[in-house]
Amino acid sequence: MKQQVSSTVNGEPVEFLCAADETLLEVLRDRLSLTGTKEGCGTGDCGACSVLLDDRLVCSCLVFAAELEGRSVTTVEGIATPQALHPVQQKLLEHAALQCGICTPGVVVAAKALIDANPEPTEEETRYWLAGNLCRCTGYDKIIRAVMDAAAEMRGATS
Amino acid sequence: MSEAISEAGAFRQIGTRPIRPDGLDKVTGRANFGADFSLPGMLHGRFLRSPHAHARIRSIDITAALAVPGVKAIVTGKDFPDVAPGDIEGGEGGGDYHDMAVNVMARDKVLYHGHAVAAVAATSTRAAEEAVRLIEVEYEPLPVLLDIDSAMAPDAPLLHDHLYTEGLPEKPARPSNVAQVMESTRGDIEAGFAEADVIIERTYLTPTVHQGYIEPHACLARWGQDEQSTVWCSTQGSFDVRSMTARVLDMSISRLKVIPTEIGGGFGGKTTVYLEPVAILLSRKSGRPVKLVMTREEVFRASGPASASKIKLKIGAKKDGRLTAMSAWLAYEAGAFKGSPMVPGVMCVFAPYDVPAFKAVGYDVLVNKPKVAAYRAPGAPQALFATESAMDELARVLNMDPIELRLKNAVRDGSQASYGPKFNAIGMEACLQAAREHPNYKRPLGPNQGRGVAVGFWFNVGMQSSAEIHINEDGTATVIEGNPDIGGSRASMALMAAEELGIPYQDVRVLVADTEAAGFTNVTGGSRVTFATGMAVIEAARDIISQLKARAAALWNVDVEMVDWVDGKVVARPGVNVEADPLTLADIAGQAAKTGGPLLGRASLNARGAGPSFSVNLCDVEVDPDTGKVDVISYTAIQDAGKAIHPSYVEGQMQGGAVQGIGWALNEEYIFSAEGIMENAGFLDYRIPVASDLPMIDTQIIEIANPGHPYGVRGVGETPIVAPLAAVANAVNAATGLQMTELPMSPPRILAALEAAKG
Amino acid sequence: MDSFAFQAPTSLDAAVALLAEQRQASVRTQILAGGTDMIVQMRSVDRAPRMIVDIKRIPETRSIQLGEDGLILGSAVAGAELSARDDVAAIYPGLVEAADLIGSTQIQGRASVGGNLCNASPAGDTIPALIANSAICQIAGPGGWRELAVEDFVVGVGRNALEPGEFLVALRLPAAQPRSADAYLRFIPRTEMDIAVASAGVRVALDENGVCTAARVAIGAVAVTALLVPEAAEALIGTRLDDAACAAAAAASSAAARPISDKRGTETYRRQVVGVLTRRAAVIARDRALGGQA
The missing domain is CATH 3.30.390.50 (CO dehydrogenase flavoprotein, C-terminal domain)
Incomplete structure (x- = not known):
């Protein structure tokens, strides 16, 4: 029995049919063609599939798509505006904080959520917030610097 | 620090840190990786994998599986052609094509838990999974070998009945699990040890570890009735996928096109094939495109981890610290098929030191684990964990500063490398001196803290590369090359092209092309891309420049010998009477039609002159004496890059390699049950470092120009993982007074050692 | 193959009725709270079809009531929601820390104390913290409402004392005595994710x-x-x-x-x-x- 689900994805109303045991990650990638959200493990251990569910950071591999009824999702495709990258995206590029880039979509979403919740994160807070976003290329150094730099820039822009 | 100078003078763009050309795609989710491609009518495939680590396959029954609605094709070993033995060319690890074919799909035997036995393509993943569950296989379990000692025992059961040890003076009478023995010696080892005042002798153990790339292996294959196949896949080497797949399926290379997708990490692990031949066969059988994506669990169980090792090391020195002799017995696990990185291990175990006498003997040992693949400086981290641990112990016994001891014995320009050539323009001493002067070497330590030092080394390779540069009508450029960009190499290629052509970096786009559009290019590996493909890009740019000179000379109606390329412009030589202004690339490109047509530069080469890269790492740790937990509180990586084209990406290699090494030292390991089943096949219990485990990783790039490259580049990608194992161990030893010789130094192992030391 | 079904009742009564009805019809049901253990297990260990009953739209499972009698903590409250309550952390800091230790920020956005308890892992972080705080399970089911001490709720590895048709609605923690406090510590090899x-x-x-x-x-x-x-x-x-x-x-x-x-x-x-x-x-x-x- 397929479930019919009405939700909002990246600000747009979206309706889809899914199986009851289908995950949000599967629906995003396979039914909505939003392949920016990546699957690294399927068990919530790597963070590559991070999305915002009603503004809360979650692993989309650990959410049933059927739970989305009436709720909203933001994916990496919904972070930048048509005019400009989000400061997190811009700073990740300036700091060369990605090598292969597979973890980057999850890092972008998680870092945006961090700064939204805590505009002035310390290094330790940034590291613990991002502990669920595995990166095997960078050793995290440049990611942490980029995210803190983005937070600083956003504070500067709003003050 | 020295600085390389281009023929045109000081660099204008090399050494700057611009945003990578593919940056936007990668921060917005637009970049397409291996699992992101789909085609109309595409099927999804799943594997049936062996539940035994070693068993004979008696029968496979796919009747029930075929009846599952939506199932379109099933393949087993019977669907694959027999492949003759032959050494694998390309890729980044040793091995044999016959073995590769059998690794892709088991035939009469399964040799490790997770070995592929069958694959199903169906209209949905769930249907494919259902069918996999309904395939019936009858196995006859065989004895399981999981470690070097049991596999090398004289009466050990055999993995392969027809494997005879190579490298012995005579072909042995009986088959063995040891595929190869290799020996490397110099000088009189007995005399060297006799002369020594101090001898350190220990056995070091390292576990099976995984590269841990975050993107699982993935591919999409489409077979056509014209026998032409196309494969989209995440790989470090699209040409290697092409040749390996063609070999495994006994097809002509002309019938196969490989399109490399963006690649989500590899570190050596994506230099061979697991999925591609299977996907093509499923596509051929079903007549539809087939996508195969490994689960994370399959990545751990059935891709290519890095060798576990056992190394017995002995070093002798005089009281003043001068080494007199070194010997090593090195055994590396190959997994279920021959081809561990034992050979590079033997070659590099003494490479950092100038020692008058040495002997290293290596063994390539088969066990019932997945066949190993390359992992960043394959073989070196294990070997230098032993050497650098022993050197540190020697420093402690002699009461010498560990950097002084290493400086005293360091190889330098003119030293005969233990693996053969004479070193020229190497950075070992420079790295050691930088480490000695580094503020992090002088920072005071608190209680339960300790500092470790270790040296890293990797040969680096050249190999074959091609590059083309197409000049657009407005004088901007497109570089076409064939190395998947795994860590920002498009930026390095664009910088080198821009530097040569005298145009802004932003005006260069870089295309990583497929196997029909790019010239033949070896794997993204061996720390070779910036060196060798970079050299091809520079030569292709120089090809353009020579054409520009010819065209300007024609426009000016002078002999080509009368013009020069200076600061990005064609100018007339002093004294040549030309009334026109100097011509830029854009000037000439705008008149291309008038001067001979489109401007296209190209180069193909087999790069010689790769320069070895040395490093020194400093590590400070704090050990909790009650739980045995180690916190890395400071880490410093110093490395000779030759010339850093894009310093941020060089630092990134150093930081990433350091952290992989820290993981290897502290927590990463394959844990097997007695039956050979990996018990921690997921990121929950295969514990790679997370952001909160680490401090910032400080870096210092040393630039001793490599004379073998126009800009002085030496590869930087692999050396960074070599030093950390011993750097961390030496720091733990300094903090605790222990002598840890087995990795990982997990909390239970350290606490047990602390308890044992209390007596 | 679409023999899975999904329901998200919006009241306790509806949930109890739904579970009773499914039981009557011999349909296997699976309660979904945060799902961070359940979804993983459903895909790796036990793939058999069932009806998934999401209890997160039932108000009682989502509320945090702190009063003179103690704390009533809805079983589906996510760790991040609990961590945000400074008033709870002031009285039960150990319990809040235990909930906060479960997994990453992403997991925190979903994983619940009630789910952690029902999953009944020997290593579940909230369970020792709940037992130290004398927490009581509040259970709804076809037979009505019952309470059970947490130490009696977990009966084995992955097994709890819920009867068919029952589900955990909330946890009740007695009021704190004056000059009292709790603490919870665990050991993991890394700093997170273990x-x-x-x-x-x-x-x-x-x-x-x-x-x-x-x-x-x-x-x-x-x-x-x-x-x-x-x-x-x-x-x-x-x-x-x-x-x-x-x-x-x-x-x-x-x-x-x-x-x-x-x-x-x-x-x-x-x-x-x-x-x-x-x-x-x-x-x-x-x-x-x-x-x-x-």
């Missing part, structure tokens, strides 16, 4: 002179279920929680532990470290009760 190798939850109450009048000590990941360790509590009661008393409690925890060796730690290691954690948690709880950091 399952506890050993853990200890401690709650102590002190009199005006700083003498311990009541204590509960519970340990995790060292037996098939989390264990309440009365011997460790007895070692603390009547003392000022000085080094000797904490060491005695540590020894009692180590003695009570019945650990196994597995991929996460050896038997010896777990036994040793659970004592270390008991000692350290007791010190933290004492300092909090004395009015230090709350």
Whole structure:
């Protein structure tokens, strides 16, 4: 029995049919063609599939798509505006904080959520917030610097 | 620090840190990786994998599986052609094509838990999974070998009945699990040890570890009735996928096109094939495109981890610290098929030191684990964990500063490398001196803290590369090359092209092309891309420049010998009477039609002159004496890059390699049950470092120009993982007074050692 | 193959009725709270079809009520929602820390205390913290409403005391005594993302002179279920929680532990470290009760 689900994805109303045991990650990638959200493990251990569910950071591999009824999702495709990258995206590029880039979509979403919740994160807070976003290329150094730099820039822009 | 100078003078763009050309795609989710491609009518495939680590396959029954609605094709070993033995060319690890074919799909035997036995393509993943569950296989379990000692025992059961040890003076009478023995010696080892005042002798153990790339292996294959196949896949080497797949399926290379997708990490692990031949066969059988994506669990169980090792090391020195002799017995696990990185291990175990006498003997040992693949400086981290641990112990016994001891014995320009050539323009001493002067070497330590030092080394390779540069009508450029960009190499290629052509970096786009559009290019590996493909890009740019000179000379109606390329412009030589202004690339490109047509530069080469890269790492740790937990509180990586084209990406290699090494030292390991089943096949219990485990990783790039490259580049990608194992161990030893010789130094192992030391 | 179904009832009564109806029809049901354990298990261990019943739209499972009688914590409250409640953390800091330790920020956005308890892992972080706080399970089912102490709720590895048709609605924690506090510590090899190798939850109450009048000590990941360790509590009661008393409690925890060796730690290691954690948690709880950091 397929479930019919009405939700909002990246600000747009979206309706889809899914199986009851289908995950949000599967629906995003396979039914909505939003392949920016990546699957690294399927068990919530790597963070590559991070999305915002009603503004809360979650692993989309650990959410049933059927739970989305009436709720909203933001994916990496919904972070930048048509005019400009989000400061997190811009700073990740300036700091060369990605090598292969597979973890980057999850890092972008998680870092945006961090700064939204805590505009002035310390290094330790940034590291613990991002502990669920595995990166095997960078050793995290440049990611942490980029995210803190983005937070600083956003504070500067709003003050 | 020295600085390389281009023929045109000081660099204008090399050494700057611009945003990578593919940056936007990668921060917005637009970049397409291996699992992101789909085609109309595409099927999804799943594997049936062996539940035994070693068993004979008696029968496979796919009747029930075929009846599952939506199932379109099933393949087993019977669907694959027999492949003759032959050494694998390309890729980044040793091995044999016959073995590769059998690794892709088991035939009469399964040799490790997770070995592929069958694959199903169906209209949905769930249907494919259902069918996999309904395939019936009858196995006859065989004895399981999981470690070097049991596999090398004289009466050990055999993995392969027809494997005879190579490298012995005579072909042995009986088959063995040891595929190869290799020996490397110099000088009189007995005399060297006799002369020594101090001898350190220990056995070091390292576990099976995984590269841990975050993107699982993935591919999409489409077979056509014209026998032409196309494969989209995440790989470090699209040409290697092409040749390996063609070999495994006994097809002509002309019938196969490989399109490399963006690649989500590899570190050596994506230099061979697991999925591609299977996907093509499923596509051929079903007549539809087939996508195969490994689960994370399959990545751990059935891709290519890095060798576990056992190394017995002995070093002798005089009281003043001068080494007199070194010997090593090195055994590396190959997994279920021959081809561990034992050979590079033997070659590099003494490479950092100038020692008058040495002997290293290596063994390539088969066990019932997945066949190993390359992992960043394959073989070196294990070997230098032993050497650098022993050197540190020697420093402690002699009461010498560990950097002084290493400086005293360091190889330098003119030293005969233990693996053969004479070193020229190497950075070992420079790295050691930088480490000695580094503020992090002088920072005071608190209680339960300790500092470790270790040296890293990797040969680096050249190999074959091609590059083309197409000049657009407005004088901007497109570089076409064939190395998947795994860590920002498009930026390095664009910088080198821009530097040569005298145009802004932003005006260069870089295309990583497929196997029909790019010239033949070896794997993204061996720390070779910036060196060798970079050299091809520079030569292709120089090809353009020579054409520009010819065209300007024609426009000016002078002999080509009368013009020069200076600061990005064609100018007339002093004294040549030309009334026109100097011509830029854009000037000439705008008149291309008038001067001979489109401007296209190209180069193909087999790069010689790769320069070895040395490093020194400093590590400070704090050990909790009650739980045995180690916190890395400071880490410093110093490395000779030759010339850093894009310093941020060089630092990134150093930081990433350091952290992989820290993981290897502290927590990463394959844990097997007695039956050979990996018990921690997921990121929950295969514990790679997370952001909160680490401090910032400080870096210092040393630039001793490599004379073998126009800009002085030496590869930087692999050396960074070599030093950390011993750097961390030496720091733990300094903090605790222990002598840890087995990795990982997990909390239970350290606490047990602390308890044992209390007596 | 679409033999899975999904329902998200919006009231307790509707949920009880739905579960009863499915039971009648012999349909297997699976309660979904945060899903962070359940979805993984459903895809790796037990793939059999069932009806998924999402209880997150039932108000009682999502509420946090802190009053004079104590705390009523809805079973589906996500860790991040609990962590945001400073008033709860002031009284039950150990429980909030335990919930906060489960997984990454992403997991925190979903994983619930109730789910962690129902999953009944020997290493579940909230379970020792709940037991130390004398928490009671509030269960709804076809037979009505019942309560059960947390230490009696978990009956084995992955097994709990829920009967068919029942589900956990909330956890009730008694009001805190004056000068009392709790603490929870676990050991993991990394700093995040691991399952506890050993853990200890401690709650102590002190009199005006700083003498311990009541204590509960519970340990995790060292037996098939989390264990309440009365011997460790007895070692603390009547003392000022000085080094000797904490060491005695540590020894009692180590003695009570019945650990196994597995991929996460050896038997010896777990036994040793659970004592270390008991000692350290007791010190933290004492300092909090004395009015230090709350």
